[in-house]
Amino acid sequence: MTTLGETTESIEATALDEDKDGTTHRDSDAIDTDEAPDDEPDDRRERRPIAWTRVFAIGVLPAVALVLAIAAGYFRWVAGSADDLARARSESVRAASEDTVVLLSYKADSVEKDLGAARERLTGEFKDAYAELTRQVVIPGAKEKHISSTAKVNAAASVSATGNHAVVVLFVDQTVTIGEGAPTDTQPVVRVTLDKLNGRWLVSRFDPV
Structure with a gap:
């Protein structure tokens, strides 16, 4: 025969077991709830792949274009300088040749006119x-x-040329040629500056070498 005390102890034991089960489930739910957010940051921390094509188009291509433009400008300047130097050499050689012929050529009956024209090719x-030399020596002689x-x-x-x-x-x-005498030939070498x-290219020095 079951006593009242035994019945009471049985009911309390059953209630205690139910409380334990309920607590266990609630704790498990709480743990699950706490662990769920840990998965979300991992998803957010996933990195997107780098768009290298976009980086190349935005960063690299403009830099390459700038370098090519600078290089093209430099080589154009070098080519232009070389052309200017070649032109200066050609023009100065032609001017020196023409001026030398004019400076050393004259006729007795037109010496003032001839040497006067030569002076217009000189400077300094x-x-x-x-x-002074032509006026005092060459023209009178x-x-x-x-x-x-x-x-x-x-x-x-x-x-040299610039x-x-x-x-x-x-x-x-x-x-x-002096008067009726035989012509005399000489082969001078001159350095013309x-x-x-x-x-206009004008003669500033005329030195025998």
């Missing part, structure tokens, strides 16, 4: 020195002794 101190001179440039070479300054060496044949003024 040399122009003044040439004018040519008139008095009927001296004529002709010159021809056999060869010319550029020594946009406004050049040096040229010339090999000249000069023939001088030129300066470019107002677009």
Whole structure:
């Protein structure tokens, strides 16, 4: 026969078991609830793949284009400088050759006119020195002794040249005739220095070598 005390203990034991089960389930639910958010940051932390094509198009291509533009400008400048130098050499050699012929050529009956035209091809101190020499020595001697001179440039070479300054060496044949005498030939070598003024190459020095 079951006593009242035994019945009470049985009911309390059953209730205790139910409380334990309920607590266990609730704790399990709580744990599950706490663990669920841990999975979300992992999903958010997943990195997107880098779009290398976009990086290349935005960053690399403009840099390459800039480098190519700078290089093209540099080589264009170098080519332009080389062309300018070649032009200066060619122009100065031609001017020196023409000027040398004019400076050394004159006729007895037109010496003042001939040498006056030659002075227009000169500049600086040399122009003044040439004018004084021709006025005091060459013109009076040519008139008095009927001296004529002709010159021809056999060869010319550029020594140096920039946009406004050049040096040229010339090999000249000069023939001088005095009165009715036989012509005398000489082969002077001259070093001509030129300066470019107002677009013209003018002789600033004329030195025998």
